[in-house]
Amino acid sequence: MISYPWTVAGGQGQASTTSRYFKRWFTRSARGRPVQRGMAVGKDMTVDFSKLSKEEIAGLTKLLYNQRARPAPAGPVCCSGGQRHSSAA
DSSP states (O other), rough: OOTTTHHHHHTSSOOOOHHHHHHHHHHHHHHHHHEEEEETGGGGGOOOOOOOHHHHHHHHHHHHHHHOOOOOOOOOBTTTTTBOOOOOO
């Protein structure tokens, strides 16, 4: 099911007519209720960019493309409880 959204628009270069097995999987997956519910998530959150001002588009673009990764915390983390401990025992 997790692969289905990537194949809907042919985004991975796999044409539905290439393989009968793929076509069968694709049509069976599309009919499944969990896939239909998952594909419906966020439909109400889409943005019509043609209705946004240039400032709004610039703000969204800045938000999307100017993110920076956080540095990793220093030192090891204990796997039981996430407590930090020194490497010297």
